[in-house]
């Protein structure tokens with residue numbers, strides 16, 4: 289198949305590009321700064337010659353969006369919103385204008401669309417969409433608004449020949465340098481892998497290989513459309529999540545951090561505490577109901593596998609730079 293991945297130069301794009309290329313597909317990445325074979329320029333906002341890549345392709349997987357690993361200043365929040373909404377809109381326009389549109393458009397969304405909760409897991413049918421939680425910082429609602437607008441933009445695209453799926457993905461755990469697992473493991477090795485603000489908040493996650501398999505499953509299954517949760521069936525409280533990670537890496541101690549310490553740490557890391565403190569309890573209702581099976585459903589085994597692979601040396605995340 290020819291698979292076009294707008295925004296495919298980042299963490300998730302590298303995982304998909306590597307796996308889908310290895311599986312024998314032709315992968316084209318749309319990026320604002322092409323450097324490597326298989327990368328084509330676009331600006332993420334306007335139709336251009338890049339749209340020719342989409343015309344005649346089989347699959348589009350749009351991942352574009354300003355990184356969420358930053359301080360949630362008004363300017364950054366606006367950039368997070370605009371980059372997602374605009375890129376989704378223009379991908380929809382390219383598909384709508386194609387003489388031979390792709391069979392399926394997988395659009396990245398996020399598990400953050402669901403409410404901050406501890407009491408019950410969110411699946412697609414019964415899960416509660418967030419934004420109205422009491423006692424959480426106001427800007428958390430904005431993250432949910434971004435997710436909702438992102439999905440709405442795909443829904444409203446007029447692409448009758450193309451099946452549309454929104455990927456409500458949890459944190460994708462891979463051994464790649466700079467990825468979320470690498471960062472968490474690095475913190476744990478510094479002794480900072482303890483509970484944050486009590487650690488009762490749930491962490492939803494998905495092993496990179498299951499993420500790729502789920503994407504392949506959703507490409508193959510012509511009868512599945514709409515939002516699909518991409519999360520392992522075993523989300524767990526942050527305290528347990530980090531304890532398991534420390535055990536997998538043989539790290540005995542993880543210092544607890546209070547909320548203000550997390551604020552300080554996030555400030556130093558130029559990140560934001562929502563990523564640490566929001567309770568994301570998300571489960572793969574539709575994937576399981578449709579017969580998808582996870583190779584790594586539970587965190588203790590998945591963490592051991594990821595630690596083993598990360599010890600095997602840095603994973604090459606990128607295609608070689610063009611000569």
Ligand SMILES: NC(=O)c1ccc[n+]([C@@H]2O[C@H](COP(=O)([O-])OP(=O)(O)OC[C@H]3O[C@@H](n4cnc5c(N)ncnc54)[C@H](OP(=O)(O)O)[C@@H]3O)[C@@H](O)[C@H]2O)c1
Pocket residue numbers: 295296297298299300301318319320321331332351352353354355356371375396397398399457458459460461468
């Ligand atoms: N990583 C996860 O675990 C996870 C989980 C759930 C959802 N997601 C979502 O999945 C998507 C991919 O995640 P990721 O971790 O791979 O993110 P990433 O590493 O930040 O990569 C996102 C890509 O989007 C492109 N981009 C950034 N700003 C843009 C803009 N203003 N206009 C157009 N393109 C822009 C960049 O490509 P160029 O600079 O090359 O143009 C970048 O490589 C993101 O939208 C993220 O929110 C990620």
